Amino acid sequence: MNGDPGTSSKRIPEATVVRLPVYQRILAELVRTGVSTVSSEQLAALARVNAAKVRKDLSLLGSFGTRGSGYDGAFLIAQIDRALGSDKDWPVAVVGIGNLGRALTNSAGFASRGCHVSALFDVDPAVVGEEIRGMKVRHMDEIAKLRPAARPAIGVITTPAWAAQQVADILVQVGVTSLLNFAPRVLVVPSHVHLRYVDLSVELQVLGFYRARPNGPERGAAAESDRVPLIRSVGLSAPSDLD
Amino acid sequence: MNGDPGTSSKRIPEATVVRLPVYQRILAELVRTGVSTVSSEQLAALARVNAAKVRKDLSLLGSFGTRGSGYDGAFLIAQIDRALGSDKDWPVAVVGIGNLGRALTNSAGFASRGCHVSALFDVDPAVVGEEIRGMKVRHMDEIAKLRPAARPAIGVITTPAWAAQQVADILVQVGVTSLLNFAPRVLVVPSHVHLRYVDLSVELQVLGFYRARPNGPERGAAAESDRVPLIRSVGLSAPSDLD
DNA sequence: TCATGTGAAAACGTTCACAGCA
DNA sequence: TGCTGTGAACGTTTTCACATGA
Secondary structure (H helix, E strand, O other), X not given: XXXXXXXXXXXXXXXXXXXXXXXXXXXXXXXXXXXXXXXXXXXXXXXXXXXXXXXXXXXXXOOXXXXXXXXXXXXXXXXXXXXXXXXXXXXXXXXOOOHHHHHHHHHHHHHOOOXXXXXEEEOOOOOOOOEEOOEEEEEHHHHHXXXXXXXXXXXXXXXXXXXXXXXXXXXXXXXXXXXXXXOOOOOOOOOOOEEEEOOHHHHHHHHHHHHXXXXXXXXXXXXXXXXXXXXXXXXXXXXXXXX | OOOOOOOOOOOOOHHHHHHHHHHHHHHHHHHHOOOOEEOHHHHHHHHOOOHHHHHHHHHOOOOOEEOOOEEEHHHHHHHXXXXXXXXXXXXXXXXXXXXXXXXXXXXXXXXXXXXXXXXXXXXXXXXXXXXXXXXXXXXXXXXXXXXXXXXOOEEEEOOOHHHHHHHHHHHHHOOOOEEEEOOOOOOOOOOOOEEEEOOHHHHHHHHHHHHHOOOOOOOOOHHHHHHOOOOOOOOXXXXXOOO
């Protein structure tokens, strides 16, 4: 019912697209701790999925493993980047510079591949003008004045619920076609706009459900990691904020 | 491969469990704005899914619709609550009271059904003792001293990445079996522990992918909402923080 | 007449099991 | 020997299409 030629190769199923960045993070941590070759079994244990699934997922990108030994971590990371198009580096705008907006700006800019926070917006005079990580918080009105080239491709909404729809409308109006909504509010946007929610209450509810009925999704290979802790954090001491 | 009798009725598929809280939120907003009867078509448009899917999902809970008119919003909310076991009200502990922890504590306690934030932890002396929404932030060491009855069922990790694994270990040790991890770090926990990640970088990467190939998941009924905005936020003015 | 509820079919995703290669 | 890559089997989820009932 379509036949999208897109960029090249096969076609990566939605489910796989969601898992690839997860593998990538795991790989990055393994590489950081000195591991260079990883087997599908190890990756699976850490990602809490089935090893066959890992192999299927990765085989969609090409044949990058070495039979008998495994995958080269650093190389795989690059391949996943390529497959996800994380070389595009989309500019991200964060709207709503409260606690959440700050936390995301401080963590996200560096944690994420393929994206960088390029602009911060708010309307509170107490916040507009403030500088975070070298970026000035601007008034929402200015978003319309940006040169087309400077406009964000992705909008992150971290406003209070009551402002979220209005913000979404404005972002859509200036051409944003991908939204990540942290506000606990249902948004109505044109169908061409990609929209994802990050909703604590939904997450907690789902966790609560599986807690009530320990029957949850995906078990399996995870038991492996009970015996073989492949990654262990080192240091001791004090948590206090997101990086 | 199982045969869990669980609580009662059929068995709610994983995919549906994830959607139910979404419907619930939509219903809550519709009810709040005065709509009392909702059709599967409307719900579908707002949830950006197919109408048949909505009907299948809801029919798993029982036959609560009225042919010819639709579903009663308030009633459906209650039914979903019942089906998800959101009447259990699990106690949630938030560990890591930085910007993110604060934002979640301020929003979550009230936004979420079936859960309530019951304790806040950190180890930073500058933060321990502070009061947020009437709760004192306690030192992480005290978690082990809690009476079993007072112990959290769900742990939310909002520490820096480097502390996340250690915090997870402690939470698991005191009996927490559901974790929600906001730290950008892969965690290793026993297989009986439910673990969900909320990872901005993954979310952005997925959005970026679909942006590059507008071929995304689930379109369909959404086009409907281009013409019929069923919910529209009201007020004007200033975003600044999560509720 | 209009929208639910549901079998049956199609699409999709996962897992198995093993051939093939280092 | 050990682990990848993959057809084929299986299970789940989605979608269709329509009988059913308010």
